Amino acid sequence: MMTSPQSPRVAPYAQSGTAQLSPRAPFHFDGTFRKPSHLPTTLYRWSPGVFYQTMRVGSKLVGVRIRDRGRRTAPRLGVAMFYSERLSAEDRRAVLNELVFRYALDADLSSFRTKTYRDEQFRTLFRRWMGTRASTPYSLYELLVIGLVLQNTQAKRSVQMLEALLARFGTKVRFDGVELDAIWEPATLSGVTEDELRGLRIGYRAKILSRFSQQFDNHEIDETTLRMLDDLALRDALLSVYGVGPETTRILATEVFHRHAAFTHVAPWQAKIYSRLFYGKPAVAADKILRDVTRRFGEYSALAVHYIWEDLFWKRTRRRIDWLEAEIRL
DNA sequence: CATCAGGGCCCTG
DNA sequence: CAGGGCCCTGAT
Helix, strand or coil, X not given: XXXXXXXXXXXXXXXXXXXXXXXXXXXXXXXXXXCCCCCCCCCEEEEXXXXXXXXXXXXXXXXXXXXXXXXXCCCCEEEEEEECCCCCHHHHHHHHHHHHHHCCCCCCCHHHHHHHCCCCCCHHHHHHHCCCCCCCCCCXXXXXXXXXXXXXXXXXXXXXXXXXXXXXXXXXXXECCEEEEECCCHHHHCCCCHHHHHCCCCCCHHHHHHHHHHHHHCCCCCHHHHHCCCHHHHHHHHHCCCCCCHHHHHHHHHHHCCCCCCCCCCCHHHXXXXXXXXXXXXXXXXXXXXXXXXXXXXXXXXXXXXXXXXXXXXXXXXXXXXXXXXXXXX
C-alpha cells in the first residue's frame, strides 16, 4: 500500500485578465451556477452571484471568477482570470470561448420558454428558473471522473473517493482568496497501475479510470470532436466507452454537451422521485415516465426535467423534505 | 459480528 | 434481455 503525498499546491495566482460576457437572454445566474442536486466538491465554489472554478487551457491551469453583473433579461457576466503569469490574449480568448460553451451562454431558449409556460403543472416553476442552463463547470474528462465515483455507491463514499484521488493526483490552486482543487490531466495517470488506484479505495473503478484516462491521453476520446456529433452518434460514442452506460451517458449528453432532448434513461431511485413530482404517487414505472416526459416536452425533455429536478433540490436546501430524504441517502 | 444495498455497468447464459 | 457480480463502506 502506498502513502498519499499531499497534492502539489501552486503559488497564489494573480489576476491576469478581465472580460465581460453577455449571455443570450433570458439567463439565470444562480440556476446555472448552482446545481443543488450535484455532488458537492472542492472543485468549484458558488455563492449568490459569484462562482469560482478552474479551467485548463492547453497546459495552463487557470483560475476563473464569474460574477453576475446584469439581470435576467439583460444578462452580463464579469469574468476575471487568474494565473501565475500574464495570460496571452489567445489564452484569455480560449477561456472565454470555453465558458460560452460550458454554460451554453448563447443558447436560444425562446421555444423552450413558450412550450414550458404552457405547462399547467409546472409553469410557475419554469418561470422561476427560466434562463437556467443545463450545464456543468467540468470538462468531459472531469465529469467522467465525477460520474465514475458516483457509480454504485452513495454520495458520502463518492466524496471520499474523489478526495483520495485529488489528494494523490490533483492540484490545489489559490486565487482571489479562495482555494480550489483541480482534477489532474489524463496523462498523469498513464504510468499509474490499477493496483495503485485500488489503493485509493476506489474499488473496481480503478480499471475504468485507467482505461478512459488512457483514451483521453491518446486522443481516442476527444471532447472537441464529440461536440460536433449529432445526438445519436454522440450517444453511441459515449456508450462505447468502457464503464460508461446509459445513466452516465444521459448526464454527459445533457450537461457537458447541452443536448436538450437527451432524457433517455431513468434510474430506479430517480423513478421514485419523478413519480411523486409528476403523478403525486410513489411508484410509476421508469419506462412510463420516460415516455410521458418525452411526449410532454419533446426536444426539451432533458432541459425541462433539469429545471424540475433542480427546483426540488433547491427546496431541499431551504427546508427538509421527508419523503425525499428517504430516497436519496447522502 | 454478519449481511446487505448503494445516484452503475459489464458480462454471462 | 435478465440478473449476478463487482470494490468498498456504512447502516442494520
